[in-house]
Amino acid sequence: MRWISPASLSRRGMLNMNRRNVDYIARYNDRSAYPLVDNKLKTKLVAEEYDVATPALRQVVSQQHQISHFRERVAGLNGFAIKPAKGSGGKGIMVITRREDDSFIKASGAAVSLRHLERHLSNILAGLYSLGGSPDVAIVEDLIQCSSTLTDYSFQGVPDIRIIVFRGYPVMAMLRLATRASDGKANLHQGAIGVGIDIATGRSLNAVQFNRPVKMHPDTGLALEHIQIEDWHTMLVMASRCYEATGLGYMGADLVLDQHDGPTLLELNARPGLAIQMANGKGLLPRLKYIESLKRTHLTPEARVEYAMSVFSHAGNLSAPRRTTKRQPAFA
Amino acid sequence: MKSRYPFYIAIALLIFTGVGIATLRHFELGIPWLSGEERPVWLVEARVDFRANGDPVLVSLNLPDDPPGFHVLSEQAASPGYGFSIVNDKGDRRGEWSIRQANGPQTLYYKAQFIPDPDVQPHPPEQPPEPDTVYWEEPQATAAHEVLALAAEKSSTPESMTRELIKLIRSSDPNQNTALLLAGNDDVDVLVKLLNYADIPARVSEGIMLEDARRRQPLRPFLEIFDGDHWLTFNPQTGEQGLPENVLLWSRNTTSLLDVMGGNQSVVSFAMLRQTVPALQLARAESMKNGLGFLSLYQLPIEEQSMFRMLLLLPLGAMVVVFMRVIVGIRTSGTFMPVLIAVAFLQTSLGPGLVTFITVVALGLLLRGYLSNLNLLLVSRIATLIILVIFMSTAISIVGYQMGFNTGMTVTFFPMVILAWTIERMSILWEEEGPHEVFVQGGGSLLVAVLAYLAMSLPIAGHLTFNFPELHLIILAVILLMGQYTGYKLSELRRFHPMQEYD
Numbered sequence: 136m137r138w139i140s141p142a143s144l145s146r147r148g149m150l151n152m153n154r155r156n157v158d159y160i161a162r163y164n165d166r167s168a169y170p171l172v173d174n175k176l177k178t179k180l181v182a183e184e185y186d187v188a189t190p191a192l193r194q195v196v197s198q199q200h201q202i203s204h205f206r207e208r209v210a211g212l213n214g215f216a217i218k219p220a221k222g223s224g225g226k227g228i229m230v231i232t233r234r235e236d237d238s239f240i241k242a243s244g245a246a247v248s249l250r251h252l253e254r255h256l257s258n259i260l261a262g263l264y265s266l267g268g269s270p271d272v273a274i275v276e277d278l279i280q281c282s283s284t285l286t287d288y289s290f291q292g293v294p295d296i297r298i299i300v301f302r303g304y305p306v307m308a309m310l311r312l313a314t315r316a317s318d319g320k321a322n323l324h325q326g327a328i329g330v331g332i333d334i335a336t337g338r339s340l341n342a343v344q345f346n347r348p349v350k351m352h353p354d355t356g357l358a359l360e361h362i363q364i365e366d367w368h369t370m371l372v373m374a375s376r377c378y379e380a381t382g383l384g385y386m387g388a389d390l391v392l393d394q395h396d397g398p399t400l401l402e403l404n405a406r407p408g409l410a411i412q413m414a415n416g417k418g419l420l421p422r423l424k425y426i427e428s429l430k431r432t433h434l435t436p437e438a439r440v441e442y443a444m445s446v447f448s449h450a451g452n453l454s455a456p457r458r459t460t461k462r463q464p465a466f467a
Numbered sequence: 468m469k470s471r472y473p474f475y476i477a478i479a480l481l482i483f484t485g486v487g488i489a490t491l492r493h494f495e496l497g498i499p500w501l502s503g504e505e506r507p508v509w510l511v512e513a514r515v516d517f518r519a520n521g522d523p524v525l526v527s528l529n530l531p532d533d534p535p536g537f538h539v540l541s542e543q544a545a546s547p548g549y550g551f552s553i554v555n556d557k558g559d560r561r562g563e564w565s566i567r568q569a570n571g572p573q574t575l576y577y578k579a580q581f582i583p584d585p586d587v588q589p590h591p592p593e594q595p596p597e598p599d600t601v602y603w604e605e606p607q608a609t610a611a612h613e614v615l616a617l618a619a620e621k622s623s624t625p626e627s628m629t630r631e632l633i634k635l636i637r638s639s640d641p642n643q644n645t646a647l648l649l650a651g652n653d654d655v656d657v658l659v660k661l662l663n664y665a666d667i668p669a670r671v672s673e674g675i676m677l678e679d680a681r682r683r684q685p686l687r688p689f690l691e692i693f694d695g696d697h698w699l700t701f702n703p704q705t706g707e708q709g710l711p712e713n714v715l716l717w718s719r720n721t722t723s724l725l726d727v728m729g730g731n732q733s734v735v736s737f738a739m740l741r742q743t744v745p746a747l748q749l750a751r752a753e754s755m756k757n758g759l760g761f762l763s764l765y766q767l768p769i770e771e772q773s774m775f776r777m778l779l780l781l782p783l784g785a786m787v788v789v790f791m792r793v794i795v796g797i798r799t800s801g802t803f804m805p806v807l808i809a810v811a812f813l814q815t816s817l818g819p820g821l822v823t824f825i826t827v828v829a830l831g832l833l834l835r836g837y838l839s840n841l842n843l844l845l846v847s848r849i850a851t852l853i854i855l856v857i858f859m860s861t862a863i864s865i866v867g868y869q870m871g872f873n874t875g876m877t878v879t880f881f882p883m884v885i886l887a888w889t890i891e892r893m894s895i896l897w898e899e900e901g902p903h904e905v906f907v908q909g910g911g912s913l914l915v916a917v918l919a920y921l922a923m924s925l926p927i928a929g930h931l932t933f934n935f936p937e938l939h940l941i942i943l944a945v946i947l948l949m950g951q952y953t954g955y956k957l958s959e960l961r962r963f964h965p966m967q968e969y970d
Contacts, residue, residue: 139964141955149963153793154953199844226899261845263895325900347965416969 148418163384194275214278227264290354303378331415335448337367375436485940512578517733519569524729542579610644633706668693784919796956809919814880831890
């Protein structure tokens with residue numbers, strides 16, 4: 136067993152679970168805004184209003200009897216994703232990439248029958264994947280065609296980019312790559328790889344799997360050191376807009392890079408996890424405190440992104456936040 | 468940032484109030500800090516239920532009068548709207564409730580505290596009682612003669628005569644005469660009749676077996692004979708002479724236990740609770756008769772008291788859960804499921820409890836594996852699981868009992884619905900995150916449950932939580948304080964240790 140001392144963690148500015156819950160989630164996230172992010176259907180609608188692209192919605196299954204029509208309504212679709220609207224942590228998401236005769240092929244390559252999908256839908260409706268087991272609806276979305284630059288890095292599954300947005304400023308980001316261990320899911324605690332991304336440049340920093348630093352992808356064998364996210368600025372602006380859309384002060388925005396549509400918002404999370412710090416090799420606290428110490432915040436998403444890109448460079452040092460605020464004009 | 472001072476002042480107030488009231492009650496009422504310095508007191512409650520039919524009601528209940536082996540510490544009657552008085556009618560002590568008009572179901576309580584004291588013997592009667600005159604019809608008269616002659620042959624004193632008679636009556640292979648006497652009659656009544664017929668004054672007394680936290684107990688008959696100086700007690704089942712220590716003779720020398728005028732369907736049942744009262748308080752209560760203090764739970768009906776005893780342990784378990792999750796960072800399946808399991812452990816004791824819990828959950832996971840193929844809706848799947856869990860519990864009980872383990876039956880103390888949900892959650896966890904996560908969370912839950920059990924089963928914990936309910940203010944304060952803890956969890960010190968490599 137290896138341990139790290141609390142003093143050493145606090146010197147690195149590591150945000151911990153209790154502090155995140157009390158000082159950030161409870162303080163900056165209004166309960167009434169939770170349904171907006173806990174329900175993917177609502178997220179989609181509100182994101183659309185703020186010009187944030189989301190995958191095209193194909194079908195909403197909200198009643199048990201609608202399941203029998205599921206087959207006809209997906210007849211025209213080759214690949215699609217079934218998601219519980221109120222699911223959390225990627226639970227209950229089923230990605231179908233193509234069809235073969237009567238069976239549907241999952242992202243992992245496994246073939247499943249129509250019956251299996253119908254049972255999955257019925258489970259979603261009964262609330263198996265929703266918070267607290269409340270009844271839920273299932274949404275069927277277009278499959279994301281991930282940009283080819285990133286697909287290669289991921290073992291099946293779609294790589295997504297998690298950006299922590301604090302009071303509208305993107306403060307930390309990571310790229311999540313599915314692995315064989317994570318069953319094609321981009322979920323860190325299931326074994327996906329987290330690659331820290333420099334806010335200033337969109338370049339990869341460190342990478343971790345199961346909280347351990349790794350240098351290359353265990354399944355694809357590709358080095359994880361020199362990944363450059365395309366359209367990085369757009370992506371940050373989209374994440375930042377979600378602040379206006381939801382009013383949540385502390386959230387995680389999960390985006391993907393679609394081959395045709397560019398940056399696309401997958402979901403928002405009002406309780407983003409802490410593993411992003413491990414992927415970046417840096418604690419969140421200094422950056423969060425830096426934003427908290429701003430006397431006046433910037434009004435537009437674009438301005439906030441400019442500002443964040445200028446101050447949160449990985450190489451840069453945040454040692455004197457107050458002086459920097461004075462020198463920088465509050466409105467860019 | 469908001470000021471935290473009001474919060475900390477509130478915490479300090481809570482702790483101060485808790486400690487203050489507890490100290491005050493310790494010194495004023497003499498409730499001891501430790502459970503050791505106490506004497507047992509039996510609180511017995513008679514509950515009369517009947518249905519009033521709209522007329523004036525008079526309920527008369529026989530009350531214990533100097534029962535042998537006990538003395539009465541306090542007695543009181545609780546019954547809304549009724550007048551209550553205790554009357555003494557030729558040595559028959561009765562409580563009488565009266566009301567001008569009552570309708571519908573009525574419940575009356577009488578409760579008394581008894582201190583066990585082997586020295587207490589009833590006063591011998593002023594006048595030796597006369598045997599009742601008994602008339603038998605033929606052929607019973609001849610049979611009675613025969614039986615008495617048979618018993619007299621083997622006995623020399625009224626006591627030995629009584630024992631022989633009980634043996635004859637209770638014999639597994641009764642002869643013609645006893646069979647004739649018993650036909651259609653109650654054993655004990657026949658015994659009393661026979662003894663009186665033999666010129667030995669005899670009567671039926673009724674007593675209760677004292678067992679902690681029992682409810683709805685009936686009275687059991689005991690045989691009493693007069694040997695010339697004292698009334699002697701016999702167990703009419705075994706013929707054993709003398710009164711067992713745990714039997715309280717409730718009604719002696721009475722014509723009827725309960726009379727109800729103006730009502731019907733009357734039932735009397737007894738509940739009892741073993742309390743511990745310090746010797747100091749006993750002295751105080753015996754002199755003042757009301758010294759139990761208004762801030763204590765002793766005034767409540769006994770059924771509620773036994774419930775509170777369990778309920779008041781829960782905050783302790785909750786505190787353990789908060790500590791383990793907030794400070795240590797152990798993952799459990801279901802936030803407070805461990806506390807409920809710990810409460811079940813309190814009833815089953817730890818070893819058998821753990822074994823049955825793990826057995827039921829493991830079997831449940833196997834069955835659940837089959838259920839997941841059936842394509843059921845969530846609600847009906849959980850309902851099916853509940854039924855399966857009940858089946859499994861029954862099976863475990865029966866198999867355990869047949870194999871001679873009474874512990875198998877303790878499975879009934881587990882909350883079935885919680886078990887079903889635990890199985891469901893574990894099963895989902897298994898499907899989604901793999902067996903590793905199931906063992907982590909299941910093990911975490913069990914660890915927390917065992918720790919909560921250990922905390923709650925400490926004798927001192929049970930004593931303090933029940934006798935000093937105000938100490939819960941301190942538990943509350945501690946939980947509130949832990950809710951403010953924003954430092955690292957113990958588990959995070961391990962989780963984040965790879966950060967050392969980024970230097």
